Amino acid sequence: MESESPVETKKSKSKTPKKAKESILKQKSPAEFFAENKNIAGFDNPGKCLYTTVREFVENALDSAESISELPMIEITIEEIVKSKFNSMIGLVDRERIDEALYDDYETAKAREKRLAKEARAQEIQAKNAALGKKVKEHAISKGAKSRGEASFYRVTCKDNGRGMPHDDIPNMFGRVLSGTKYGLKQTRGKFGLGAKMALIWSKMSTGLPIDISSSMRGQNYISFCRLDIDIHRNVPHIHLHEKRDNKNKWHGAEIQVVIEGNWTTYRSKILHYMRQMAVITPYAQFLFKFVSDTSDKNVTIKFARRTDVMPPVPVETKHHPSSVDILLIKRLIAETSKQNLLQFLQHEFVNIGKPLAERLIGEMGPEFSPKMAVKSLTDQQIVRIHQLFRQAKFDDPSGDCLSPAGEYNLRLGIIKELHPDMVATYSGSAQVFEGHPFIVEAGVSVGGKDVKQGLNIFRFANRIPLLFEQGGDVVTRTALKRISWNNYKINQTQDKIGVFVSIVSTKIPFKGTGKEYIGDDISEIATAVKSAIQQCCIQLKSKIVKKMQAREQQERKRNLSKYIPDATNAVYDVLKEMAKSNSSKKKRYEEGDADILRKVSDHLITKETLTEKLTQHVEKVDYEMALEYATQTGVREEPREDIYLQSLDDKDAESVICMNHDAL
Numbered sequence: 162m163e164s165e166s167p168v169e170t171k172k173s174k175s176k177t178p179k180k181a182k183e184s185i186l187k188q189k190s191p192a193e194f195f196a197e198n199k200n201i202a203g204f205d206n207p208g209k210c211l212y213t214t215v216r217e218f219v220e221n222a223l224d225s226a227e228s229i230s231e232l233p234m235i236e237i238t239i240e241e242i243v244k245s246k247f248n249s250m251i252g253l254v255d256r257e258r259i260d261e262a263l264y265d266d267y268e269t270a271k272a273r274e275k276r277l278a279k280e281a282r283a284q285e286i287q288a289k290n291a292a293l294g295k296k297v298k299e300h301a302i303s304k305g306a307k308s309r310g311e312a313s314f315y316r317v318t319c320k321d322n323g324r325g326m327p328h329d330d331i332p333n334m335f336g337r338v339l340s341g342t343k344y345g346l347k348q349t350r351g352k353f354g355l356g357a358k359m360a361l362i363w364s365k366m367s368t369g370l371p372i373d374i375s376s377s378m379r380g381q382n383y384i385s386f387c388r389l390d391i392d393i394h395r396n397v398p399h400i401h402l403h404e405k406r407d408n409k410n411k412w413h414g415a416e417i418q419v420v421i422e423g424n425w426t427t428y429r430s431k432i433l434h435y436m437r438q439m440a441v442i443t444p445y446a447q448f449l450f451k452f453v454s455d456t457s458d459k460n461v462t463i464k465f466a467r468r469t470d471v472m473p474p475v476p477v478e479t480k481h482h483p484s485s486v487d488i489l490l491i492k493r494l495i496a497e498t499s500k501q502n503l504l505q506f507l508q509h510e511f512v513n514i515g516k517p518l519a520e521r522l523i524g525e526m527g528p529e530f531s532p533k534m535a536v537k538s539l540t541d542q543q544i545v546r547i548h549q550l551f552r553q554a555k556f557d558d559p560s561g562d563c564l565s566p567a568g569e570y571n572l573r574l575g576i577i578k579e580l581h582p583d584m585v586a587t588y589s590g591s592a593q594v595f596e597g598h599p600f601i602v603e604a605g606v607s608v609g610g611k612d613v614k615q616g617l618n619i620f621r622f623a624n625r626i627p628l629l630f631e632q633g634g635d636v637v638t639r640t641a642l643k644r645i646s647w648n649n650y651k652i653n654q655t656q657d658k659i660g661v662f663v664s665i666v667s668t669k670i671p672f673k674g675t676g677k678e679y680i681g682d683d684i685s686e687i688a689t690a691v692k693s694a695i696q697q698c699c700i701q702l703k704s705k706i707v708k709k710m711q712a713r714e715q716q717e718r719k720r721n722l723s724k725y726i727p728d729a730t731n732a733v734y735d736v737l738k739e740m741a742k743s744n745s746s747k748k749k750r751y752e753e754g755d756a757d758i759l760r761k762v763s764d765h766l767i768t769k770e771t772l773t774e775k776l777t778q779h780v781e782k783v784d785y786e787m788a789l790e791y792a793t794q795t796g797v798r799e800e801p802r803e804d805i806y807l808q809s810l811d812d813k814d815a816e817s818v819i820c821m822n823h824d825a826l
């Protein structure tokens with residue numbers, strides 16, 4: 162990158178200081194800006210860069226498959242490339258160290274001895290703790306002294322079955338920062354036209370290698386292959402190879418491949434979490450994730466199987482709501498509109514402005530406005546006037562029809578498949594609005610499950626992207642922690658394993674920063690909707706929890722009563738035997754009914770077993786009557802049960818046949 166910036170030599174600085182002063186003003190291209198501030202886009206350090214690269218590729222792949230209503234099939238492979246392999250890839254000869262002391266990881270014999278002793282001590286303590294059954298903290302035993310400079314390289318490949326890209330557009334899509342096809346007003350995962358380019362910029366910065374793109378669109382008899390990098394200074398693609406190849410298998414989709422520096426060790430769990438959460442919110446997609454290295458025990462292959470072929474509808478592009486536009490946007494719309502006059506412009510370029518309202522608005526704008534006036538002739542002041550009126554006037558809220566939420570069914574299915582909770586409740590709110598943008602909040606709350614820690618486990622999704630970072634400031638985290646009284650719903654915030662899932666979709670997700678990491682807590686409309694969606698789930702769960710508690714109490718009551726049956730039988734039988742004796746020896750006179758029983762005891766017609774049986778029957782009866790009494794008091798009925806069998810499309814996958822019972826959820 163350095164070599165592409167205008168270079169100012171030391172010589173010219175010292176000789177002509179005046180000239181140097183004059184040339185202080187410089188321009189930066191967007192590519193340069195993002196290369197220098199890559200953390201803004203989630204490319205903070207090698208580990209995070211690996212994570213964000215995977216994420217950007219996966220999200221592009223999903224957007225692409227969904228845009229043509231194709232059930233997504235996505236393969237992500239991260240291949241570890243050791244330094245020697247990397248060097249041979251780029252034709253660099255591995256060199257032996259000659260001057261050891263020159264290196265950052267050089268240590269003197271004394272320092273080495275000290276380090277090894279320290280490591281041995283740490284290992285000893287660990288072994289002792291392990292023997293005592295104590296929890297062993299993983300101590301990273303360093304391989305050497307420092308390991309700065311020991312970079313790890315990875316080839317990241319993502320293959321999808323999506324729309325593919327037009328042959329001629331590929332270079333700009335991947336080699337020009339801030340270019341993309343998702344700028345319209347539409348719910349998409351991608352928005353900025355940045356992600357794939359950032360992966361390329363990082364590859365250029367860390368390995369110097371280009372990006373490889375293969376792509377084919379439906380019905381195309383060729384596959385476009387493009388190898389390119391980016392001219393950072395000019396923000397234009399630098400094409401190495403761009404050609405059409407045979408498409409024998411009639412494949413459509415895209416395969417993107419980059420080689421970047423990364424850190425699998427530190428970001429392994431984040432990447433796997435991301436994949437798992439993506440599988441929760443996208444159960445209609447199939448993901449095959451692979452990590453491949455020369456050390457085979459590090460290898461990972463996970464197939465997140467498709468569990469349903471119910472795919473949310475494709476989000477549709479919508480027009481701007483008058484209350485969400487600013488002056489710049491109005492100017493852009495005027496420049497781009499095909500409508501001639503102001504009336505048509507208002508009617509056609511915005512949602513919720515019909516002809517009568519457009520006429521009323523124009524009347525309100527002032528005498529210099531008229532329905533027939535040419536929209537392209539509006540002056541700057543007139544545009545400001547329109548903007549002011551848009552802000553003050555009352556418009557109907559935009560509808561949520563253009564949105565495509567995951568859907569309660571998918572959310573529930575995803576939660577069940579990935580977490581296996583004891584209970585789950587889901588809720589899908591109606592469309593609401595902030596700053597003229599419609600949004601929908603869906604939530605799920607689960608209790609129990611596998612790999613779920615005690616307390617709150619928060620899962621956040623925005624436009625169906627899992628958000629894993631910057632949890633603290635997020636509206637969902639804050640709401641779940643501070644604004645929900647879990648106790649009120651019989652849920653123990655610290656003891657129970659609670660899963661909170663919130664998915665927000667909108668034509669504009671108000672992310673903080675371009676990294677798409679979290680949604681701020683400052684938009685009251687969103688905060689209120691999130692709270693209400695979680696509460697709705699909690700209300701459903703409460704009734705299930707109460708029912709479970711009552712069932713448990715009932716069971717306990719029955720168990721307690723049954724426990725005393727043997728003792729009670731013995732005591733009663735002993736008394737009866739004594740009474741039977743005095744009855745037969747006529748020591749005492751009993752009434753006829755009682756005497757009859759006592760005779761039966763003497764004749765062994767009533768035995769201990771008879772008593773046990775009768776007492777057991779009585780406990781059952783009392784228990785049943787109490788339950789019935791409760792049910793008539795509260796009107797609670799056994800809910801109808803319905804078995805659902807879901808058969809995965811992949812029959813070989815035994816795990817993929819789920820049998821669910823609604824009531825058990």
Ligand SMILES: Nc1ncnc2c1ncn2[C@@H]1O[C@H](COP(=O)(O)OP(=O)(O)OP(=O)(O)O)[C@@H](O)[C@H]1O
Nearest residue numbers: 221225334341342351352353354355356357358415
């Ligand atoms: N796998 C793919 N299949 C089809 N088109 C793709 C694919 N990946 C990228 N593209 C195209 O390249 C464009 C640029 O992608 P890029 O990731 O840079 O930005 P984006 O997805 O539009 O926005 P964001 O930066 O928010 O992710 C996309 O808008 C899309 O049109």
